[in-house]
Amino acid sequence: MPDVVKISFEIGTPLGPRGIDIEVEDVATRLAELVPIAQLITDGFLDASMAHQRAEGREISCQAGCGACCRQYVAISIPEAFYVAEMLSELPEDRRTLYTERMAAITEQLQQEGLLERVLDPTTDRERLLDLPKEYFRLGLACPFLTDESCAIYPHRPTPCRDHNITSPAELCRDPYGNTLVKVPSPLPLSALLSQLTAVRCGGPRVLVPLSQVAAWVDTHRELDQRSWPGPALVEDFVSQLGPPPG
Numbered sequence: 070m071p072d073v074v075k076i077s078f079e080i081g082t083p084l085g086p087r088g089i090d091i092e093v094e095d096v097a098t099r100l101a102e103l104v105p106i107a108q109l110i111t112d113g114f115l116d117a118s119m120a121h122q123r124a125e126g127r128e129i130s131c132q133a134g135c136g137a138c139c140r141q142y143v144a145i146s147i148p149e150a151f152y153v154a155e156m157l158s159e160l161p162e163d164r165r166t167l168y169t170e171r172m173a174a175i176t177e178q179l180q181q182e183g184l185l186e187r188v189l190d191p192t193t194d195r196e197r198l199l200d201l202p203k204e205y206f207r208l209g210l211a212c213p214f215l216t217d218e219s220c221a222i223y224p225h226r227p228t229p230c231r232d233h234n235i236t237s238p239a240e241l242c243r244d245p246y247g248n249t250l251v252k253v254p255s256p257l258p259l260s261a262l263l264s265q266l267t268a269v270r271c272g273g274p275r276v277l278v279p280l281s282q283v284a285a286w287v288d289t290h291r292e293l294d295q296r297s298w299p300g301p302a303l304v305e306d307f308v309s310q311l312g313p314p315p316g
């Protein structure tokens with residue numbers, strides 16, 4: 070049996086610091102295995118953040134059946150891309166085929182619209198990211214995982230989806246660039262932190278992978294998914310990027 074190391078840390082939330090304890094096995098650990106920890110941190114923060122909103126008299130407008138935000142450009146870190154690909158590979162064949170066919174259809178449409186090259190540019194270059202989300206949204210491409218206007222992978226959705234919660238009226242989300250949306254604060258940019266950690270551990274620039282292109286991207290980067298590090302050191306490294314909670 071491998072040793073288990075307990076790692077405890079605090080995150081700052083609108084309701085004050087919140088303690089999180091994780092047990093990490095001292096075994097070779099891949100980047101994708103950090104994702105459940107990132108989800109735990111995001112959900113811990115958001116629970117407090119949403120409770121704070123309600124205490125202030127604001128209701129969360131997001132509900133199952135409203136997939137307005139699921140036509141936005143979602144880009145995720147490499148660990149999350151591997152995590153989503155792994156989840157896809159474990160689905161029954163008919164669902165796996167459905168989602169990969171939807172991704173291929175989106176790729177084709179992006180190609181026709183002349184946007185594919187920019188979408189596939191993996192760097193987090195600020196200039197590139199400035200207009201891309203707006204142009205992507207204009208195409209009205211539903212996320213491959215959006216089914217009956219609900220998220221078909223809800224428990225596994227990436228952190229950018231997890232921390233997108235709004236209190237302004239839901240109908241405004243149909244035109245997020247023309248309307249002013251009031252978003253629940255989420256100051257934990259975990260996708261960015263996972264990207265940063267990947268860049269440091271693997272070398273190279275920080276990379277974001279478009280969610281709609283995950284299957285094809287992962288197919289050409291399998292070697293990265295095979296890399297591993299001692300679990301406790303990798304998790305400590307990730308957690309240290311969160312910084313101390315605000316005092």
Ligand code: SF4
Nearest residue numbers: 139212214215220230
């Ligand atoms: S993964 Fe789920 S929540 Fe995120 S954009 Fe797709 S359908 Fe929406």
